[in-house]
Amino acid sequence: MTPANVSRYSPLAIALHWLLAVAIIVSFSVGLYMHDLPLSPQRLKLFNWHKWAGITILALSALRLLWRLAHRPPADLPMPGWQRRAAHATHQALYLLFFLVPLVGWAYSSAAGFPVVVYGVLPLPDFVPADKALADAIKPWHGRLAFTLAALVLVHVGAALKHHFVDRDRTLARMWPLRAPKVSQS
Ligand code: HEM
Ligand code: HEM
Numbered sequence: 001m002t003p004a005n006v007s008r009y010s011p012l013a014i015a016l017h018w019l020l021a022v023a024i025i026v027s028f029s030v031g032l033y034m035h036d037l038p039l040s041p042q043r044l045k046l047f048n049w050h051k052w053a054g055i056t057i058l059a060l061s062a063l064r065l066l067w068r069l070a071h072r073p074p075a076d077l078p079m080p081g082w083q084r085r086a087a088h089a090t091h092q093a094l095y096l097l098f099f100l101v102p103l104v105g106w107a108y109s110s111a112a113g114f115p116v117v118v119y120g121v122l123p124l125p126d127f128v129p130a131d132k133a134l135a136d137a138i139k140p141w142h143g144r145l146a147f148t149l150a151a152l153v154l155v156h157v158g159a160a161l162k163h164h165f166v167d168r169d170r171t172l173a174r175m176w177p178l179r180a181p182k183v184s185q186s
Pocket of ligand 1: 024026028029031032035047050051052053054055057098101102103105106107108109116139140142143144146149
């Protein structure tokens, strides 16, 4: 465990935060775009890329969760109790969705009879049987959960910007990859 009085997130936590933020936003956008494409080689290619990116997000989220459990984040900055509770609840819900969204996508692929082969070389096991009725039942849940994740991200980003520009506290600075330059004393 890291001491609770550190002033920034650890470099690995910061790297994973921003890498996963970009990967999740791109995967969400590709998911929306490919959904409406007519059957074509391009649609097939995008489906595969989307699945590979999603499985990579799942694996990195597992690493992130393990790191988070082993390293205490910086102590909460002073703020009203309801904001602290809302921030913690949002972060916990985001962590839950990092697993639920890709796992439900994976289950849908298996049920639809398209097993996932990561990067075209690593076949993943099917943890549900190929079954059309099951696939039809699972499919809307992948989208619903992905939209819930997107809505929480919007709340999360809004809160981060409010802390930075309205409250003018260090919330964003301690998750930002670069340290603010030290002001020279001379
Ligand atoms: C965090 C990771 C992921 C995000 C944010 C995400 C997001 C999305 C979104 C927004 C859609 C469009 C849904 C709709 O319009 O109803 C979609 C579709 C889809 N996703 Fe994902 N997804 C992720 C991971 C995965 C994974 C890991 C797989 C499979 C291994 C997967 C398989 C699919 C499939 C097959 C569709 C197309 C469903 C269809 O329209 O037929 N996704 N995804
Ligand atoms: C898909 C996009 C994003 C996701 C999924 C996401 C997710 C998360 C999660 C789960 C945490 C908790 C970290 C932990 O304690 O382990 C976190 C922290 C944080 N995120 Fe994001 N984030 C995203 C984008 C952003 C963006 C765009 C910003 C800035 C505008 C931002 C600013 C922050 C800040 C400042 C913290 C630290 C909060 C604190 O110290 O209480 N995030 N993020």
